[in-house]
Amino acid sequence: MSRPARILIVEDNPLNMELASDLLACAGFEVLQASTAERGIQLARALVPDLILMDTSLPGMDGLRATQMLKSDMVTCDIPIVSLTAHAMKGDEETARAAGVVAYVTKPIDTRTFVHTISAYLRPPQAKAA
Numbered sequence: 001m002s003r004p005a006r007i008l009i010v011e012d013n014p015l016n017m018e019l020a021s022d023l024l025a026c027a028g029f030e031v032l033q034a035s036t037a038e039r040g041i042q043l044a045r046a047l048v049p050d051l052i053l054m055d056t057s058l059p060g061m062d063g064l065r066a067t068q069m070l071k072s073d074m075v076t077c078d079i080p081i082v083s084l085t086a087h088a089m090k091g092d093e094e095t096a097r098a099a100g101v102v103a104y105v106t107k108p109i110d111t112r113t114f115v116h117t118i119s120a121y122l123r124p125p126q127a128k129a130a
């Protein structure tokens with residue numbers, strides 16, 4: 001049996017972190033947590049999650065800059081990154097996609113669709129080989 005998919009959540013708001021973690025853990029995912037971009041990058045490099053949920057607005061380095069760094073690193077460049085953001089404006093979306101974000105989840109988190117939405121962007125199992 002394969003291990004559960006591992007999802008790293010980078011989010012500085014404790015309530016959003018708790019909600020996202022609970023929803024994903026209940027759905028059977030292994031959840032990793034980081035409240036700063038710096039810590040998130042560290043965990044991503046060490047544990048290579050199957051997907052990263054990245055808050056845009058973080059203390060210190062922001063989520064977009066962190067995304068750019070993860071995408072330019074051999075170890076983490078193939079990990080899908082889903083942006084978790086309160087500001088889904090047209091220009092922001094283009095900037096985020098250019099940085100390497102595959103999708104947006106807008107806050108507040110919709111508990112009815114969240115897990116389904118995230119699941120759609122998980123790296124397919126065959127891509128994990130080698």
Ligand code: MN
Nearest residue numbers: 012055057058
């Ligand atoms: Mn934030």
